[in-house]
Amino acid sequence: MDLVEPIALAAPASILIGPTGAGKSTIGLLLSKRLNLPSVSMDGIAEPYYNECNFGIAVFQQLRAEQGFLATHRQWEPVRVYAVERVMSECGRVVLDLGAGHTHYENPVMFDRVKQAISSCPNVILLLPCADLDRSVRILKERCMSERGSDWIKDGYDFIAHWVKDSCNHDLATMTIFTEGKTPMETCEEIIDRMVTSSIEQNR
Template sequence: MSRKISDIILIGPISTGKSTLGKLLAQKLGIPQCSMDDVRFNYYKEINYDEELAKQIREKEGFQGIYRHWKPFEAYAVERLLSEHKNCVIDFGAGHSVYEDDKLFKRVQQVLEPYINVVLILPSPDLEESIQILNERNGGIVTNRFDLNEHFVKHHSNYDLAKFIVYTKGKSPEETRDETLKIVKF
């Protein structure tokens, strides 16, 4: 029987409020918060992330190119972050829970398997409404007809990894925190 880990891991698209919710949960529970966006490049560099190469890829191929380039680094960062941080609230960057490559997805799925509190944060159960709300929050992130909000909202990875889903529409961050605390397990 595998050990079940009760840390709270928040996943979801850009601008869903993962970091804000993570901070509120950590304060309420009296435990640390770790935001992937604060530490990810430290982990990327452990496996030879080259900022100059990344810049060249972004200039040549746009956001989609750098997004693809980041994927192996993101999977590694998930593994490293979870190996180093225990008894805390962790909020992933949006890309850290979405993988187009099945091998990378399986790696992340395997490392998250023992975690019982993987919570997907979305604005609404209506996916189109979620996309609309996120577009209003972050101005829409579209490059070369690639809609990042739509991609993150509709991609199967978040749903396959999540143990729970919390919707934020019409709720304050504190109400979302309290709802999350009612569904997670310790």
């Protein structure tokens, strides 16, 4: 069978979450082809939603220059929540790459709003390199340094470590997929197998 050919699976929308560098964009495109659903990247469509809150990227960059990245990022939490709520109300049946920053919140009220917004999706897939979280952090840092020139430590705050280790992504996920040692297509097929199994179990 041609592995990139769409399969006949009446799957609901799927959401990919995880740290920067975890492979959400790559796996999202493969899943969209296999499931015959549109692929949507939150980072690619969120700017209009940010602007509706008068806190677009230009405003973020201006405040970052004045206050630093971390302080600005924390002020931006309600804007990111609003963007998630909007995209979930509008996107329909898609494979959604939710982006690293849209699932990580220090304010529990903001996190609960996002959790509620995505609760209708039974397939919230957390991508990590491996079950060893310290190793996952090291792998992702090396990957981000190699590909993007950043270790994602901003104003003393280790974003990658928090994205990997704190409870936010783990609480949101309905399944966790470890990617180390697998090709993107193998990871894609594992996700589909897990989705099919979950669907069968829910329909029993």
